Amino acid sequence: MKRELVCVACPLGCGITVELSDSGEVLSVTGNTCKRGEAYAHSECTNPTRSLTSTVKVTGSTLPVVPVKSAGPIPKGKLIDCAVALRDVTVKAPVKIGDVVVKDILGTGVDIVATNIAEVK
Amino acid sequence: MQNYDLVVIGGGPAGMAAALKAAECGVESIVVLERAETLGGILEQCIHTGFGLHYFGEELSGPEYASRFIELFKDTNIDIKLDTMVINVEPDEGKNIITAVSKAEGLVDYCAKAVILAMGCRERPRGALNIAGTRPAGIMTAGTAQKYVNIDGYMPGKKVVILGSGDIGLIMARRMTFEGAEVKVVCELMPYSSGLQRNIVQCLEDFNIPLRLSCTVIKIHGKDHLEGVTIANVDENRRPIMETAEYIECDTLLLSVGLIPENELSRSAGLQIDNITSGPIVNQDRETEFRGIFACGNVLHVHDLVDYVTGESQIAGAGAAKYIKGLADNDPEYINTKGINGVRYIVPQRINLNGDEDVKLYFRVGQVYRKANVKVTCGDVVISNKKKPKLAPGEMENVVIKQEQYKDFDRNSEIVIEIVEG
Ligand SMILES: Cc1cc2nc3c(=O)[nH]c(=O)nc-3n(C[C@H](O)[C@H](O)[C@H](O)COP(=O)(O)OP(=O)(O)OC[C@H]3O[C@@H](n4cnc5c(N)ncnc54)[C@H](O)[C@@H]3O)c2cc1C
Ligand code: SF4
Numbered sequence: 001m002k003r004e005l006v007c008v009a010c011p012l013g014c015g016i017t018v019e020l021s022d023s024g025e026v027l028s029v030t031g032n033t034c035k036r037g038e039a040y041a042h043s044e045c046t047n048p049t050r051s052l053t054s055t056v057k058v059t060g061s062t063l064p065v066v067p068v069k070s071a072g073p074i075p076k077g078k079l080i081d082c083a084v085a086l087r088d089v090t091v092k093a094p095v096k097i098g099d100v101v102v103k104d105i106l107g108t109g110v111d112i113v114a115t116n117i118a119e120v121k
Numbered sequence: 122m123q124n125y126d127l128v129v130i131g132g133g134p135a136g137m138a139a140a141l142k143a144a145e146c147g148v149e150s151i152v153v154l155e156r157a158e159t160l161g162g163i164l165e166q167c168i169h170t171g172f173g174l175h176y177f178g179e180e181l182s183g184p185e186y187a188s189r190f191i192e193l194f195k196d197t198n199i200d201i202k203l204d205t206m207v208i209n210v211e212p213d214e215g216k217n218i219i220t221a222v223s224k225a226e227g228l229v230d231y232c233a234k235a236v237i238l239a240m241g242c243r244e245r246p247r248g249a250l251n252i253a254g255t256r257p258a259g260i261m262t263a264g265t266a267q268k269y270v271n272i273d274g275y276m277p278g279k280k281v282v283i284l285g286s287g288d289i290g291l292i293m294a295r296r297m298t299f300e301g302a303e304v305k306v307v308c309e310l311m312p313y314s315s316g317l318q319r320n321i322v323q324c325l326e327d328f329n330i331p332l333r334l335s336c337t338v339i340k341i342h343g344k345d346h347l348e349g350v351t352i353a354n355v356d357e358n359r360r361p362i363m364e365t366a367e368y369i370e371c372d373t374l375l376l377s378v379g380l381i382p383e384n385e386l387s388r389s390a391g392l393q394i395d396n397i398t399s400g401p402i403v404n405q406d407r408e409t410e411f412r413g414i415f416a417c418g419n420v421l422h423v424h425d426l427v428d429y430v431t432g433e434s435q436i437a438g439a440g441a442a443k444y445i446k447g448l449a450d451n452d453p454e455y456i457n458t459k460g461i462n463g464v465r466y467i468v469p470q471r472i473n474l475n476g477d478e479d480v481k482l483y484f485r486v487g488q489v490y491r492k493a494n495v496k497v498t499c500g501d502v503v504i505s506n507k508k509k510p511k512l513a514p515g516e517m518e519n520v521v522i523k524q525e526q527y528k529d530f531d532r533n534s535e536i537v538i539e540i541v542e543g
Contacts, residue, residue, distance in 0.1 A: 006318045006319060006321075006322045007319070008319040008322050008323050010174050010319075011171060011174070011317050011319060011425065011426055011516075012516075013317055013318030013319045013322075013516075015318075015510075015511070050323065050327065051170055051180070052299075053168050053169045053170055053182055054168075054296075054299050054300075055168065055270070055271055055274060057274065063272065063274075064273060064274035064275075065271070065272070065273075065274035067168035067182060067184055067271060069168075069170060069182055076327065079327070080298075080299070080328075083298075083299035083300075084301075086299075087300065087301065097184075097185060097188060115168065115181075115182040115184050115185050116165070116168075116182075116184035116185070116188070117188075
């Protein structure tokens, strides 16, 4: 079986063709421009992941929210659940870039970290 | 009057990179004038990742990318004036006058040997669209919604339709989904999306949000607040096909119909503006037709990747430094660059054949091509002719012209880039 993918690992967005066996094993990857594309094709066909970015509320700061991201990739199927969980999170200023906002979100083993500063009012 | 060697207008990624590069090249008195309360420009609201892969080799969010540059200012003596809006630029070679207003200092004139324009771009507003019906609340550009959600922490609506498939619209489709909104459809007037492929996959397909190509909003419903829109497919002349009209209930309509460089200052300064890019005409140092006035970033042409903005702005910063130190070429010999057969525009628009470095020409195509050649010629000389698997309007391309090639070009010719199919 053949699967056509668009690599999302960088903005070039190469078109990739993956050949799969009946049991879902990756037999070949073509069309990618670099190694990251091959890794993406493997992961997309076996265990698709995405990085998550959102905001969480912050108290005591000049701004009402601070942006966050997942420190690593999250299984695609858990993306929405993690985003929903972040809607109820509030942190206290000051916040620095890289501060862990949620540890091990929903048991994925991935931390959510701040991507901007929030200074004290 | 305050005197500086270099005044940089705008403290987004373009202005920051240009100012830092000029300082690195030895310019001692530099000021950055920024109308917002922070440096960083539009990056502060672009909280998704995808910035910096080319420049830093890692995937950063907008604020993280900006902070890397903001940090670098601490080790320089570049002056930064925030909350400062430039209202006029009066070109006068070697002693340009820049007028700005701020709460802290009131109205101030700056006199500068060189000026770098880095005002960025803004979104095409809703007035630019011709849609029948009322004008209720709930209609805004995707960038405005991005600021509401990511900076002000406020969700503008729950049921969303997006018109236009530019990257900001695609990114906002996912962002609003994460915050609990239902994004019903993204309508794109053209038969292709102007957004990056990766954003169509990651922001729409991942969440089963439909993208309807050759489709537009033909009517707006609701009195005080938006209640719904009517959408319809369009024919090849972009006229709506009435039989396909369909009502969609929504409280928010986001417009993502393109960006335009913010060039009011450049225009009133008398700079010649390229009709296609909507930015000033520049040479390979990103110097405009007025000596000592440079432009870079989205004010020059709309970039899809901030990494390219940084690269271009460093060129402008280095060019300004050369000019300020009196090292610029006083007898430039210019020839123009010209895009034909599918190439919509090229930046820079002209190159000085006495330049001492290779020149990268950036260009965009007007439609999608598969397996086509990019052919670059000057008179009878074929400079390069390379096969490309895919060319798309949403993705900026570039070709390099070597200094040892262009130095001998015919002074009365032009450099032509074209697409050859088949
Ligand atoms: C709403 C929006 C969202 C975007 N989202 C993305 C994205 O998700 N990903 C991406 O890669 N690119 C995005 N872009 C493109 C992005 O603008 C560029 O990648 C990059 O930020 C351009 O840098 P710049 O410095 O040229 O412009 P900007 O970042 O726009 O910076 C220009 C700066 O100049 C200041 N300024 C303007 N006029 C004046 C004046 N008269 N006086 C003083 N200061 C002034 C502005 O306040 C601003 O800080 C977006 C653009 C817009 C408009
Ligand atoms: S294959 Fe490599 S170059 Fe192509 S999109 Fe993926 S990461 Fe980018």
